[in-house]
Amino acid sequence: MFDLIHTLLSSYTIRTVALGAAVLGVLSGTLGCYAVLRRQALLGDALSHAALPGIALAFLFTGLRELSVLLLGATVAGWAAALVMMLVVNHTRLKEDTVLGMVLSVFFGFGLVLLSFAQKQPTAAQAGLDAFLFGQAASIVERDVLTMAVIAAVALGLMVLFWKEWKLLSFDPQYGNTLGLPMRWLDIGLTSLIVVAIAIGLQMVGVVLMSAMLVAPAVAARQWTDRLGLMVVLAGGFGALSGVIGAVISSLARGLSTGPVIVLTVSLFVVASLVFAPNRGLLWKWWRHQRNRERLQGAVQRGELVLGVPALDETGS
C-alpha cells in the first residue's frame, strides 16, 4: 500500500496529472452547482463544444500550443457562443433548447473543420491538437497545472466575493432586479467563469465530456445537503476526488485514458449519492415508504384505524 503511494507520489506525470485533475474538479464542481441550480446544465455542454473552434483558431493564428493561448481562444469562443445564444433567444421565437442545440452543433462542426485543417499544416506543432476532443491528461505539464491553479484561485475568490449575489441570481433573479442589483452583469460574470472553467478542463477531459465535470459533482452534492454553502464545498470535493481517483486508476492500468475515467468516477459518485444519500436518496425513500406501510398496517390490525369506504351517517358529512 505504502509502496503504491510512494510510486504514485514519486512519478512526475501521475503527480502532475492528479494535481491538475484535482484543480479542475474543484473549479468545475463548485461552479457547476450554479449551472445545475439555474437549470443550465445543457449550457455547459453547448459552451464546451463551442470552445473547440476557439482552440483551433488560437493555434492557427499564433502557431503556439501554449495552454494559456489556447485557453484564451477557447474562452473567447465560449463567450461568443453564449452571446449568440442570448441574441437569438431574445430576438427570434426560437426556444432556448433549440438554440442551445443549434449553437452547439454549428460551433462544434466549425471546430472540427478547423481542426482537420490545422492537422494538415506542415509544422509539427499541431501534433496532439485533436486531444482536445476527448482530452489528453498525460500531456499536461507542471506549468499547465500552475496556470489552472491561478485561474481556479481567482474564480474561487470571486465566488466568495459574490456569494450572496450569485445565490440570489440562482434563486430569484427578478427579485434581484427589483433590489437594484445588476443582475445581468452578475449573470454575465458567472457565465464567464463557467466558460473559463470549461476552457481549463478541455485539455484534461475534452470538449465532449467536459459538461459532466460541471453537472455531475453538483448533482451528487445536492443529494447530501440542503445548504448551498455545503453543496458547493461538497461538489468541489467530489470533483477533486474524482479527478485524483481517475488520474490514479488510469495510470495504473494501461490503455485507459484519463479524462473518460475521471468522468466515470464522478458518475459513480452521482449514482451512489442518488441511491444512498439520506432524505433524498432512493434507499431512504424506499425505507420510509416501507416503514409507513408497516405502521399503517399495524394500526389497522390493532383496530386503531379502519381502511375502506366510510359509511355515510345521517349528516352526510
Place this chain on the structure above:
Amino acid sequence: MIPRDVPAIDVTHVTVAYREKPVLWNVDFTVPAGVLLAIVGPNGAGKTTLIKAILGLVRPAAGQVLLYGKPYREQRRLVAYVPQRGSVDWDFPTNALDVVMMGALWGIGLVSPAWSRERDMALEALDKVKMTDFAERQISQLSGGQQQRVFLARALVQDAEIYVMDEPFQGVDATTERAIITLLRELRAQGKTVVVVHHDLSTVPAYFDWVTLLNVERIAHGPVADVFTEQHLRRTYGGNIALLTQPFHAEERSQPYV
C-alpha cells in the same frame, strides 16, 4: 425624504405590448400614499404586467410610471416586491431565514462582514409573519402558505414605502390569509402603500380600500365603495355572470377575515 404632497404611484398612459398584441393599453391612475389597493381583472388582463411596469421589470412602449414623483430607477429603495410563489424553485438548497436575508441585499454592497444586523432584521420580519419557528427550515419543507409568508418577510426586511404583491392570497391556508391581512393593515397604519394583484372578488371590499379594475384597459379605479360596482365588474369581466354575482352574495357563504 419622502414627499407627502405627491401620489405614491402615478401611472400615466402606460401601454405595454409583447410582440404586436397590447397587454396594457393606455392605463392611467394615481394611488395616494397609505392605501391598500387591489388590482382585479380576468386572466390575461395584464395585472402582473402592470405591476412589473411599476417595478421597472417591463419597459412600457409608451407612458411612464412615477413613484413619489420620480421614475422607478431613482426610487428603488422605496419599493419592495413580493413575487408570485410559483416564480421560483422551492427545492433550492436554502432555508427560510436565508431567503428573508436576501431582502437586505440592496445596493451594490459587495462583501458585508456585519451579517448580524441583517440577521436580526430577517428574524424580526419572520416574527411579523409568525414564522419564527420555521427560520431554519429547508424551504421545500414549508407549506404553500408558509412559503408565501417567507416572501412577505423578505419584502418587509427592505423597509420600503411601497409594497407590490403578486397574488399573495393564491392557494394559501387560513392562517396565512389572516397573517397577510394583519400585515397589510399594519403597513397601512404606518402610512405605507400596498398594491396587491388579487383574484378573489368576494374579499375585495373587506380587505382593500381602493381597487383598480383592469382588462387591458383601465376600466375603473378609485375607492372600493365608489368603483366596485356590478356595472364596472360586468365591463371588466365581460359576460361572465357566474363571476359577477359572486361578490354580492359572498357574505352569506364565506366570512372574510376581518
